[in-house]
Every structure is written in structure tokens, then in C-alpha cells.
Amino acid sequence: AQSVAQPEDQVNVAEGNPLTVKCTYSVSGNPYLFWYVQYPNRGLQFLLKYITGDNLVKGSYGFEAEFNKSQTSFHLKKPSALVSDSALYFCAVRDKNTGGFKTIFGAGTRLFVKA
Amino acid sequence: DAGVTQSPTHLIKTRGQQVTLRCSPISGHKSVSWYQQVLGQGPQFIFQYYEKEERGRGNFPDRFSARQFPNYSSELNVNALLLGDSALYLCASSPADRGVNQPQHFGDGTRLSIL
Numbered sequence: 001a002q003s004v005a006q007p008e009d010q011v012n013v014a015e016g017n018p019l020t021v022k023c024t025y026s027v028s029g030n031p032y033l034f035w036y037v038q039y040p041n042r043g044l045q046f047l048l049k050y051i052t053g054d055n056l057v058k059g060s061y062g063f064e065a066e067f068n069k070s071q072t073s074f075h076l077k078k079p080s081a082l083v084s085d086s087a088l089y090f091c092a093v094r095d096k097n098t099g100g101f102k103t104i105f106g107a108g109t110r111l112f113v114k115a
Numbered sequence: 116d117a118g119v120t121q122s123p124t125h126l127i128k129t130r131g132q133q134v135t136l137r138c139s140p141i142s143g144h145k146s147v148s149w150y151q152q153v154l155g156q157g158p159q160f161i162f163q164y165y166e167k168e169e170r171g172r173g174n175f176p177d178r179f180s181a182r183q184f185p186n187y188s189s190e191l192n193v194n195a196l197l198l199g200d201s202a203l204y205l206c207a208s209s210p211a212d213r214g215v216n217q218p219q220h221f222g223d224g225t226r227l228s229i230l
Contacts, residue, residue: 043224045221049216049218104160105157107157
């Protein structure tokens with residue numbers, strides 16, 4: 001069965017400092033991995049995805065993520081955090097082998113960036 | 116281009132009632148998925164539809180049903196509402212069927228409250 005774990009309910013970081021939001025996953029086959037961000041009273045916005053190839057994926061708003069197959073992780077990173085990055089972040093996984101769009105989301109990590 | 120639109124934005128129902136939620140995908144997107152997001156949790160997959168056919172179903176009771184119309188818009192129906200059905204219901208569209216590496220585009224959701 002597919003699953004996603006986001007071990008931190010909340011991450012606090014000062015503006016200008018690097019940030020990391022952690023994600024680990026479990027799928028039976030090869031994964032498609034995604035990060036989405038959610039602002040209050042809004043739907044989810046796509047940030048980036050890993051399909052295949054280079055383990056470092058670059059996405060929107062300066063975010064990037066590193067795929068690590070041996071550790072089954074897909075941590076979200078940004079070199080310099082902005083106050084406007086404060087939001088709820090979700091990691092998600094799809095199993096290539098099962099097809100369809102059944103996407104499993106983590107419980108979310110709330111990011112607070114302090115000025 | 117308009118994004119994914121959902122209606123209504125808010126809805127209040129009482130236990131035992133029935134509700135219909137509506138979703139219009141991004142123009143050209145043929146796949147629509149529905150998710151339930153309970154406060155403090157990640158979205159949970161309910162259904163995926165493509166070309167008017169159900170292509171995926173999550174672990175939800177038969178009280179939940181959906182359909183997709185020829186113009187690719189979709190409705191989610193929930194019968195015999197329970198207090199636990201209170202949640203944000205999200206619709207997401209995507210341009211391809213078997214293109215499971217495509218990210219989904221989310222609407223802002225319908226906030227359903229059951230009294």
C-alpha cells in the first residue's frame with residue numbers, strides 16, 4: 001500500500017535562512033512524487049514533481065526537492081526563506097505501476113517563516 | 116484561462132440530508148478527481164473520472180457517488196450526511212488519462228458543514 005509520512009507538524013525558520021520540509025514515502029513500485037502548497041481557504045497549488053532522472057528537482061518560487069531512493073525520501077528545500085512562504089505544505093505520491101490518478105497525500109507540514 | 120471552479124463555496128446541511136457539489140475543470144482537461152480534506156489532515160482521494168467513466172475509487176462508503184458530464188464537468192453526491200462528513204471537498208483536474216506524471220490543478224474547494 002502507498003503511504004506518505006511528513007514527520008514534522010510544523011517547521012519554524014527565520015527569513016533569509018534555508019528551509020527543509022521532510023517527506024518519506026512507501027510504494028510497491030516506482031514513485032511519482034509531488035509537492036503542493038496550500039494557503040488559507042484555498043486549494044492546493046503544485047510546486048514541483050519527480051518523475052525520473054536527476055535526483056534534484058527544481059520547481060516554482062525557488063523551491064527544490066531532492067529524491068533519495070535508498071532512504072525513500074523527497075525533502076523540500078529552499079536556500080533562502082521568505083515570510084510569504086508561510087503556508088501548509090503537502091508531499092504526495094503516486095505509484096507508476098497502478099496507473100490512474102490515485103494520489104496519496106501526507107498529513108501536511110505547516111511552515112512559519114519569521115521576519 | 117479560468118482555473119478549476121467549484122460551487123458552492125460554502126454549504127451547511129443537517130444530518131441525514133443529501134448534498135451535490137459541482138466542479139468545472141480547466142478547459143481541455145478531461146480528468147477530474149475528488150478529495151476530502153478534514154481539518155488538520157491531508158486530502159483523501161475519493162474518486163477519479165475520465166471520459167465520463169470512473170477510473171479510481173478511494174475507501175469511502177457507497178453514500179458517496181460522482182459522475183462526469185460530456186463537457187467534463189463533474190458532480191459529487193453525498194447521501195445520508197453524517198457529522199463526520201464535515202470537510203473541505205476539493206476537485207482537481209488534469210489534462211491526461213494515463214499521464215499519471217501530470218500534476219493536478221485544484222479548485223478552492225467547497226466547505227461543507229454538517230449540523
